[in-house]
Amino acid sequence: MQIRSGTIDDLFPIVALHVNSWRSAFAGIMPDSFLSGPVADDRLALWRERLASPVRGSGLFLAHDGDGGLLGFAYLLPAPDGRILLDNLHVRPGNTGSGIGTELLRQGLAWAVDEHPAKEVYLEVLKANTRAIAFYERHGARRTDERIARFQQGFELPHFEYAWPMD
Template identity: 55%
Template sequence: MDIRQGTAADAEAIAALHTRSWRTAYAGIIPDDYLNGSLADEQAALWRHRLTGGDPGHLLIADNGDGMAGFAYLTPKGDRILLDNLHVDPGLKRSGVGGVLLRHALDRAGTQELYLEVLKRNTTAIAFYERHGGTKAREFVERFPEGFEVDVLEYYWSGIRSDTVPRRSSHAS
């Protein structure tokens, strides 16, 4: 599997994968009318903005030879790095793609703390982050502009080298 830096040419494919991932992972957690409504258009606008210089983040794309298998997006936040997105094509879950992307994100963060926010009811993702050495830091409620709220957990990795993160060849997200 190759990991490459994303470009503006990837915006449409990233938005489509991001939307598919949300619709799969967040079904029953986020209202269906949002997941099946404006989400796709919002993701398209977000990724066009991010990848045309509108955001200082860094996009990592996993290509498994058949196309885009997943992606991770990192954004500097003061002295920490936010892993703002880590999504794997829903048909490739538990294939190792998520673990590879997480290790690359940790390498990219270097000695800075890497953190992410995950929906509390997304137990599959939480189990993945915990298997890969993530430490739960805090819990909060996120309010979406569309009028709903979700419970969120923050996980972090502090100064961890990717070669110390557990590898699970066939059981990673």
């Protein structure tokens, strides 16, 4: 496995993996009407904007297999409150539990320390996504808040905020 920075040329593989990851991880959590329909267009619009006009100070890391296939990705960016948001960490369905997510998380956290010293890294995770919660807790994240996520598609879901303590 190789990890490298992402570029606009990675748009379609990122979107495909992101959509498949959401459909797998959020089945029974997010509305089926969203996951089976507009999620693909939604993720395409998001990643097209992110990759065409990168946020200053953001980092996108892609894990590839030996043949160049995308295995997973992590995306971090500065948040308005001065912290660093781990906004995405996805592993191709069928490859979870193989260490890919751990390596992407390590890469992202190390990058944040180098690029944004003394800035706390945090993430938001749906309350019903217990597998992801267990993963983040195993990797040292601590729950710091609980809120309701409001999706522009018209639904709401409870989520937790997790952060890594600044040592």
